[in-house]
Amino acid sequence: QTVVxxxxxxxxxxxxxxxxxxALTSGSVSTTNYPSWYQxxxxxxxxxxxxxxxxxxxxxxxxxxxxxxxNKAALxxxxxxxxxxxxxxxxxxxxxxxxxxGGGTKLTVL
Amino acid sequence: EVHLVESGGGxxxxxxxxxxxxxxxxxxxxxxxxxxxxxxxxxxxxxxxxIKHDGNEKYYADSVxxxxxxxxxxxxxxxYLDMSSLRAEDTAVYYxxxxxxxxxxxxxxxxxxxxxxxx
Numbered sequence: 001q002t003v004v005x006x007x008x009x010x011x012x013x014x015x016x017x018x019x020x021x022x023a024l025t026s027g028s029v030s031t032t033n034y035p036s037w038y039q040x041x042x043x044x045x046x047x048x049x050x051x052x053x054x055x056x057x058x059x060x061x062x063x064x065x066x067x068x069x070x071n072k073a074a075l076x077x078x079x080x081x082x083x084x085x086x087x088x089x090x091x092x093x094x095x096x097x098x099x100x101x102g103g104g105t106k107l108t109v110l
Numbered sequence: 111e112v113h114l115v116e117s118g119g120g121x122x123x124x125x126x127x128x129x130x131x132x133x134x135x136x137x138x139x140x141x142x143x144x145x146x147x148x149x150x151x152x153x154x155x156x157x158x159x160x161i162k163h164d165g166n167e168k169y170y171a172d173s174v175x176x177x178x179x180x181x182x183x184x185x186x187x188x189x190y191l192d193m194s195s196l197r198a199e200d201t202a203v204y205y206x207x208x209x210x211x212x213x214x215x216x217x218x219x220x221x222x223x224x225x226x227x228x229x
Binding site: 001034036038040045046047048051052055057087089091093096097098099100101102103104 | 145147154155156157160167168169171172173205210213214215216217219220221222
């Protein structure tokens with residue numbers, strides 16, 4: 001089955017910027033994969049951040065943005081805050097009704 | 111307000127069966143595709159299955175195909191996942207998630223139900 005890859009761990013300084021990426025092992029990510037991004041803190045359900053590549057979910061701060069960078073989907077945090085320390089997952093539609101999550105990125109703010 | 115509440119989790123022996131349920135409220139349940147997503151302890155999210163609003167289309171991850179069955183009862187505002195031939199690797203928190211067809215993402219999530227497969 002299709003595999004979606006993300007950086008396992010990343011770190012960012014408070015106030016800094018970081019980009020998380022989401023890649024398909026079988027090819028390029030495009031808008032037709034409907035990339036979306038989810039944030040999860042320990043013990044909590046995931047929360048949607050970005051949908052359809054670059055649209056922010058309700059209540060999500062504008063320091064979060066989504067895009068396609070080259071052949072990957074990307075989530076950029078500009079002006080990172082301590083509360084952004086979380087796990088982040090991308091989700092891609094891969095056809096025939098099937099969705100695949102990336103392996104997740106554990107983001108540390110330090 | 112959208113509310114999704116999973117139930118039915120618990121301990122089951124390898125090879126056994128279990129049903130988890132998701133009770134929906136705060137929206138017109140029968141108008142939405144629904145999903146099951148799971149998360150093994152300390153691991154990432156894994157999409158498991160989805161079902162069309164009328165129940166006429168269902169799709170599964172390869173890891174559960176032939177063993178799990180997704181279903182729904184729109185009159186009861188409920189989503190189900192029937193799991194059989196359970197394995198240790200099926201141990202996970204099982205989340206139900208609503209799919210926004212207009213915007214193509216999972217816009218609401220329940221809090222999850224823990225299923226443990228162990229002898």
